[in-house]
Amino acid sequence: MKLKLEQSNRLVSLALYVGSMFLLMEWVYPLDIITDTGQSHLFIVFIVVMFALSMIHLPFGLISVIKAGILLLFIHHVFFDTAFFSTEWVKLFFEEMVINVQESIQQNWQTLTPVFRTFLFLILLWMLSYLLYYWYVVVKRPLAFIFLTVLYVTVLDTFTVYEANIAIIRVFSLSALLLVLANFHRIVESERLTEPKARQFIKWLAPMILVIGISAAIGYAAPKYEPQWPDPVSFIQSASENGFGSGAGFGGVQRVGYGEHDDRLGGGFQMDNTTVFYATSSAERYWKVETKDVYTGHGWERSSEGERIASETGQFPEISQYGDVVAREESSLDLQMIEPGNLNKVPYIYGTEQVGTTNDQINFEYDLITNELLSLDNGEQTLVEDDYSLEANRPDFPRNAMREVPVSYQEDSGIDESYLQLPDELPDRVSNLAGMIVSEEDQNRYDYAKAIEDYFSEGDYEYATDDVAVPDEDEDYVDQFLFETQRGYCDNFSTSMVVLLRSLDIPARWAKGFTGGDRAFEQDAFPDAGSDVFEVQNNNAHSWVEVYFPDVGWVPFEPTIGFQNQVDVSTGESIDDILDDNQDDALDQPESSEQPDADSQLEEGEEEEGNDSEAAGSNGDSSVSPWIVISISVIIVIIVGLLIYYRDRLVYAWRKQRLKRRANQATITESYQFVMKLLAKKGYPFKSGETLREYAKQADRILDGRSMSELTHYYEQFIYREDSFQSDQSEYYRLWKKVTDLILSK
Structure with missing residues (x-):
């Protein structure tokens, strides 16, 4: 219609x-x-x-x-x-x-x-x-x-x-x-x-x-009056299945947020939308706080208290130790602590190289083992209310270089063998599952890690924050999650991925901190930053996985269902490489990593855009100039x-060609109605109760002639009397064209 x-x-x-x-x-x-x-x-x-x-x-x-x-x-x-x-x-x-x-x-x-x-x-x-x-x-x-x-x-x-x-x-x-x-x-x-x-x-x-x-x-x-009823949103959020457990549970319900005690993981938690800090950033980024390396079967501990280094200038290039194959992008960020609670370390993004604050009394230290960035006031660890500033060279991890890394740990890779540690009591079915997951993958460290990362979203695993089991003393936390409950939050997913990787002889460690938070448009911390301000709440506390790649560094992976990797991952190829390989890729598309299936297209788009775009219209090329x-x-x-503007003339040209090629009842009726529409636009619509002949006479007064009446005469003969139109087609066409030209010229 x-x-x-x-x-x-x-x-x-x-x-x-x-x-x-x-x-x-x-x-x-x-x-x-x-x-x-x-x-x-x-x-x-x-x-x-x-x-x-x-x-x-x-x-x-x-x-x-x-x-x-x-x-x-x-x-x-x-x-x-x-x-x-x-x-x-x-x-x-x-x-x-x-x-x-x-x-x-x-x-x-x-x-x-x-x-x-x-x-x-x-x-x-x-x-x-x-x-x-x-x-x-x-x-x-x-x-x-x-x-x-x-x-x-x-x-x-x-x-x-x-x-x-x-x-x-x-x-x-x-x-x-x-x-x-x-x-x-x-x-x-x-x-x-x-x-x-x-x-x-x-x-x-x-x-x-x-x-x-x-x-x-x-x-x-x-x-306006203040709210007259309690806000139901907090209750609804606390009952929803979104968030993170801080890992201090012993089976009871905790409140979500950062915590230091991870030796006993499990149990549900309640949401807490308390604002921990505000941060300026162009996109969501992981806010890393620390890593742990010893899995006990029930949670995480440290193999040592670490090795701290101090810097009077706040420069810590050790935080950002990546290989030459990793592209970098400069970035400046600011943090304003609001209610840090249990948080007593400075959160930072991947690639951070310098930290500072407006308080001259504050010094900084960085732990090479635990990756903690500490702020100290006269030697005492603290978080001040002053702004923290970060200078970073954000890494863009090259996928092609990571695919060249062998699966198994190499003694000369530059990291300690402790990142392969697993408890002796770990059930054999855990390592058997790891082998099954990667059985059809190319034998390189990256593809193995991606296969395990994707495994949880492809199975029957469920993201949940309530009724999350806590293993008994003789049960293993990962084994219970993988084979029995298959229900949990980020602690369950991230710990399980680290254990599965280590069972394949791949160095991995457990990282924790915060996700990027949500954009804050009304806040007092950075009033001039516009939309590039993120509010990070206790709800954003999170844990993820880091995998080591020689000549690249520690690379984050995100196995938790519903979360996306918030670092940049690219092919690692130059434009010349892509052009040289383009023809080969086209021939090899079914098996080539350059022509991924639906799953890998989704995940690669999410990684390369740094979580800037994921829904409809999301993974566009962010390098396209706004001027274009x-x-x-x-x-x-x-x-x-x-x-x-030229609508009527375009329709006129189309109607004219149609009428000239095929003059039948349909085209003649359409052409006459088109004339009536043009007259209506000029202020002379067809009135109710008016005959066509009366209407034509009124139109002739506008057009200064009798062309409309003559056109109407031929139209009535053909439509109402069904006379043969063969001999009069050219005359009708001539009159219709004349009337239309007159109307359009007015």
């Missing part, structure tokens, strides 16, 4: 449709904050383009082809480096779709790649632009979508980090205006009034806009604008 804009209410319809577009944008704005979606501004551009194309009123088939082409262009811009619609691009895109359709049929939703998720999301936006056209322009019923938008924004404001103070004002103001316009339309329809001209319409609408604006301003600025995006967007808007 082709939706038609009512000519008698074009201004109202246009205003309603544009308003619905801005309401739809309110659904997209929060995605950057509440999800790991990146480049959401492209979704905004896509919405504008879809809505603009819907207003052109080209034939449904033609407009669908144009929209589909633009959708594919967006997908190509975000994800592909090959030429658009080239043979290589079509092949890659087709393979991507086939793989994801197969995964969808098997209900493997977590393995869907970012390309496919973005493709589905863009189709959803396309469909919404069409549905909103129907709801707002055709039937003029905006209330349902307004209600859903208000509900969506308020729920996000209540249960997520999204601050919707301004969004609520925008939604309220726009919704009130849309309801006013819809009511105006009903009055015009019921009273059979003629829609006012644009200038009169604006004069009528201006007081409404003023009243709505004043009401919104008063509502925003007026004093802006230029493409401007070009698209200009093209759409020209199409709207």
